[in-house]
Amino acid sequence: MFSKILIANRGEIALRVIRACREMGVRTVAIYSEADRSALHVRKADEAYCVGPAPSAQSYLRADRILEVARQSRADAIHPGYGFLSENPAFAEACEKAGIVFIGPSSETMKLCGSKTASRRLAKQVGVPTVPGIDQDLTDEEILRRAPEIGFPILIKAAAGGGGKGMRVVRESAELASAIRASRSEGQSSFGDPAVFIEKYLIRPRHIEMQILADATGHTLYLGERECSLQRRHQKVVEEAPSPVMTAELRQRMGEAAVALARGCRYRNAGTAEFLVDADRNFYFLEINARLQVEHPVTELTTGIDLVKSQIRIAAGEPLALRQEEVEWRGHAIECRIYAEDPANNFAPFPGKLILYRPPSGPGIRNDSGVYEGFEVPIYYDPMLSKLIAWGRDRHEAIGRMRQALQDYLVAGIKTSIPFLVEVMADPAFIKGDVDTTFIEAFVKRKKMDEPRHREVGLVAAAIHAYLMEKERRPPAPAAAAGAVSPWALAARHNALRRR
């Protein structure tokens, strides 16, 4: 086992990895940017080093500086978390060269998974269905010529895309040229690669993904699916396991497809195969995410398997002790991503100081958080405050617990997505499990987020905020003002009473 792991990330995921390391008796090294000096992951790690100014490109993405810290601190492995350098083959390769274990798949596997067209070709090779489309990077001329072959609506996708970036829906040929331009330029600016390809745009599919684990010997397991259809701008907002439409037979078929894909690219460590599923339960491969997913806790709660500890053990060369038949699923888990954003203002990011931060607790409630009361949410990074996860014996109980937990979640000083999530959890279509990737867009249109009840809640929050700001401004009361009772005197008095 490793003696020290560097965590090349921030926020809740850095804390999640630190927690796993602590449990395993592994020491931890944090890195941070100048904007994150007072962040929780810096305090919780055994050592912490600043790697540069606030913008990620100058800090959390500086592979050279991070590797230098790893060398100096004598870390024997690096956990990349998600985002930042987690899917960067050059970084994985640099770790391999420096003799530091990268906790994830090899740089070769990552290169393949990083290209949507290459992984579509892999799917074809191993007999896994893909969304109808063309598995090559295409020139503008080829797209114009071949789009009618697939039939509108089509989706133009950046081959290197991720996080919903570089995608454009095209409903008729007149829209093609401008969509190609937009997709290419987003691919170039976000991923340094203007390559695009085309897929059939499926109408109202579900997004269902399969978690896999593979050890160094190639022993590969599937740990079940996550339903991630609740998305905004192609980004997940609410995830759950199991999917409300899953059957044992479909799970086995999708699981075996994910394992075939993993074997086909010599996948090692934890990964996720993403699929779209249509109304007739046909599934189509989308891509492999070669890292830990944000939504991994719902799989942890339903399988009882700690994915982060599994990742660390696999990277250390330990074999997976489980057989596929031994993987069992119990109950239902739902995750809500809590963002610092304003649902009433088109979900615009709302960074600022957390004047009040009281996350909920209770049976079946888990809150993976990266913040604390008094913390100033920086403007530079993803504005996710925490992931609230509820487990129940069945979906109904999980939703009930989630709804209650969201209502108990107190935050003041900034706006959050909590009121929006409360509404989603009470929505009859959601409760029925009748969801698809267009659910949130339609939901937002149906509901007006500035309903009177929200205004009332907003006013109360604003009043608490103002009160706390005022309290903060007031000078602290002198410790032992005349006439005040000292806490020592009080304690003595209580003791005396108890003895009577």
Ligand code: ADP
């Ligand atoms: P990214 O890597 O940017 O996350 P994905 O290919 O994983 O992109 O797709 C993200 C989301 O975009 C999917 O979950 C789905 O909502 C939507 N999407 C992607 N491809 C299609 C498609 N062919 N038809 C309909 N929706 C799609």
